Amino acid sequence: MPDTTIQDTSPQDGAYNYGYLDEQTKRMIRRAILKAVAVPGYQVPFGGREMPLPYGWGTGGIQVTAAIIGREDTLKVIDQGADDTTNAVSIRRFFARVAQVATTTHTAEATIIQTRHRVPETPLTDGQILVFQVPIPEPLRMLEPRETETRTLHALSEYGVMQVSLYESIARHGRIAKTYNYPVMVNGRYIMSPSPIPKFDNPKLDRSPALQLYGAGREKRIYAVPPHTPVKSLDFDDHPFEIETWTESCALCGSTESFLDEMIVDDTGKRLFVCSDTDYCESRR
Amino acid sequence: MSAPLLSARGVGKRFGGRVACHDVSFDLWRGEVLGIVGESGSGKTTLLNCLAGRLLPDSGSVTYETKSAGSVDVHRLSEARRRLLARTEWGFVNQDAREGLRMGVSAGANIGERLMAVGARHYGEIRGQAADWMTRVEIDVERLDDRPNTYSGGMRQRLQIARNLVSNPRLVFMDEPTGGLDVSVQARLLDLLRGLVEGLHLSVVLVTHDLGVARLLTHRLMVMQGGTVVEQGLTDQVLDDPQHPYTQMLVASILPV
Known part of the structure; x- marks a missing residue:
């Protein structure tokens, strides 16, 4: 239209x-x-x-x-x-x-x-x-709540x-x-x-x-x-910066490398992990 | 001994028409504890803030002998260098520990802040040093991860001292460090301070209205009244044989127990 x-x-x-x-x-x-x-x-x-x-x-x-x-x-x-x-x-x-x-x-x-x-x-x-x-x-x-001080x-x-x-x-x-x-x-x-x-x-x-x-x-x-x-x-020498990892893969595209959203899909608490990046996910299906 | 660590020449500060301190001069040498006594409103704290670079005096100058860069005029330094000095070679102990501490973070973080500010990035080492300082100021190491707002007044004050001393300062400014504490806690804190000052060969400028504290901690004494220094000399000499009428009155007003 x-x-x-x-x-x-x-x-x-x-x-x-x-x-x-x-x-x-x-x-x-x-x-x-x-x-x-x-x-x-x-x-x-x-x-x-x-x-x-x-x-x-x-x-x-x-x-x-x-x-x-x-x-x-x-x-x-x-x-x-x-x-x-x-x-x-x-x-x-x-x-x-x-x-x-x-x-x-x-x-x-x-x-x-x-x-x-x-x-x-x-x-x-x-x-x-x-x-x-x-x-x-x-x-x-x-x-530090003071703007003058943070500057x-x-x-x-x-x-x-x-x-x-x-x-x-x-x-x-x-x-x-x-x-x-x-x-x-x-x-x-x-x-x-x-x-x-x-x-x-x-x-x-x-x-x-x-x-x-x-x-x-x-x-x-x-x-x-x-x-x-x-x-x-920023990090410490003995506590280096790390990113999130998941044991699951995306339920739609199977990606193990993207950032996953956790969704609860029914009243019994069934969980599903899917890519948060919809374009990336669609392009892989 | 070459030059004095800190030297003030004709320092004066007025707020509008009111003179807070006027024409104060002295030299402070390494390892020396200088007391500034006088009644409330006599300009002690203003003078201390001027010396520590927190207030800009209207007249006079304050010179500090740095560890490596020779002598500097405290008030002509760039703000960056003055702040660096204040968190490495200096310490400042407030009367109210809440002003000198971060109440929202743990004791360990409070002590570690100066280390992290000059680039320490190893959590384990920072924590180790913090624990070490907790012991040195006689706080139970188990309280390392507790916030200072769960601490008693005396513990907070000791924590504030640890937080300042962790960077191995050469000069510490103290504004009524024992004010607002009960007598037995005061006594323990004084003991601790005396041990630390001697052990670390610290120079201290100590503001107090309590002549007992001055007697115990300081080597030399300046008596202030109405913004001017009315008498100065060795502590014992000033307290045992006061010359100025105001000092005589001050000494006489100690309650015999």
């Missing part, structure tokens, strides 16, 4: 500017992105705009995408690895309307991938851009407190129990929150050929990891 609203919001009729945001705003966001790329891992403040979705649903990611998207782009949007969840579907439709871009669910075909909570299983390539939606950009937030800590590279939190985790649980939003050191300089992706995905950030952009709408921060930048997950 043709979507008539595409014509309604074309740039000619003046309802919305191309890509929803006005050109001044895009320029401001692009400046922030350029700065973020120039200083990998550093959080650049920007003048976040109201977007037609609530905070926490991806306002940061959607602004970054709106600022970089062009007619030739192909957009993929994933939420928890899936292309067909509500948030992913609405953001994809939003950009199909306001930017008239082609959309896809195939990782390899996309030029821009906006994501929440996952990095696709299919390895990214040169020229692709991964846009993360970030709820809390400050990795030190839960350890000083970043400026002076004083990261003892981050290590303290990992120490505490081992002391309490016998291992580093953090499984998502696992802090990373970018380019040997800034500690960065990788957004709430599972730590399973952390190794994919390291020296990735794709550009990674992180947008936090509520906190109005943008940060970035340029292609091929070293990203190291």
Whole structure:
């Protein structure tokens, strides 16, 4: 069924500017992105705009995408690895309307991938851009409540407190129990929150050929990891960083290498493990 | 002995029109414990904060003889270097242990923080050192993984001391370390402090209003009143033969038990 609203919001009729945001705003966001790329891992403040979705649903990611998207782009949007969840579907439709871009669910075909909570299983390539939606950009937030102090800590590279939190985790649980939003050191300089992706995905950030952009709408921060930048997950010498493993394989595609979601499928508590990355899973069936 | 470890020249600080301390000068040598006594509001804590680089004085200078980089003007250092100094060569013991500790993390993490801040990345070694320091400040090692908010006041204070001493500082600033503790706990803490100061050859600047603490711990004493130093000298000399009327009053006001 043709979507008539595409014509309604074309740039000619003046309802919305191309890509929803006005050109001044895009320029401001692009400046922030350029700065973020120039200083990998550093959080650049920007003048976040109201977007037609609530905070926490991806306002940061959607602004970054709106600022970089062009007619030739192909957009993929994933939420928890899936292309067909509500948030992913609405953001994809939003950009199909306001930017008239082609959309896809195939990782390899996309030029821009906006994501929440996952990095696709299919390895990214040169020229692709991964846009993360970030709820809390400050990795030190839960350890140091004062914003002025966290900025000083970043400026002076004083990261003892981050290590303290990992120490505490081992002391309490016998291992580093953090499984998502696992802090990373970018380019040997800034500690960065990788957004709430599972730590399973952390190794994919390291020296990735794709550009990674992180947008936090509520906190109005943008940060970035340029292609091929070293990203190291923090750990101890005697408690090295490890990713999750499963004894099961995906019930649909049989993969033993992807991140699996556990689902309870009936009232008797029967469990099923399936790939969280729907595109990856479908391509293997 | 070459240069004094810490030397203050004409240090003054005012808050608006109110003078907190005025024209304070002294030298502190290695292994020496200097006491600053005086009544509440006499500028002791302000002076201590100025010395420790936590407050910028309006006049005067504070020079510190570093381990390897010669003497530095504490207030002209970059913030990065001053903070590095503060967590390696210095210690700061607050009156309220809650200000000096991370109450949300275990005692081991509290002690290990300085080690991790300067790059220690071996969990087992950090924990070993933390346990060692727990023993040295007489806290049961079994409490290593407990949070300080489950500790008593005296234990918290000892933990705070361990947290500061783990980096082998040369100079420790103490602001009423025994304040708010009951007398028997105070006595044990004083014993502990005296042992540590002697054993580690620490230099200490100790602020207190308690002349008993000053008598037990300090070698030299500065008496402050209204922001100025009214009398200074060897502790025994000042306490046994006070010259200034205010010091005489202070000494006379100790309750005989």
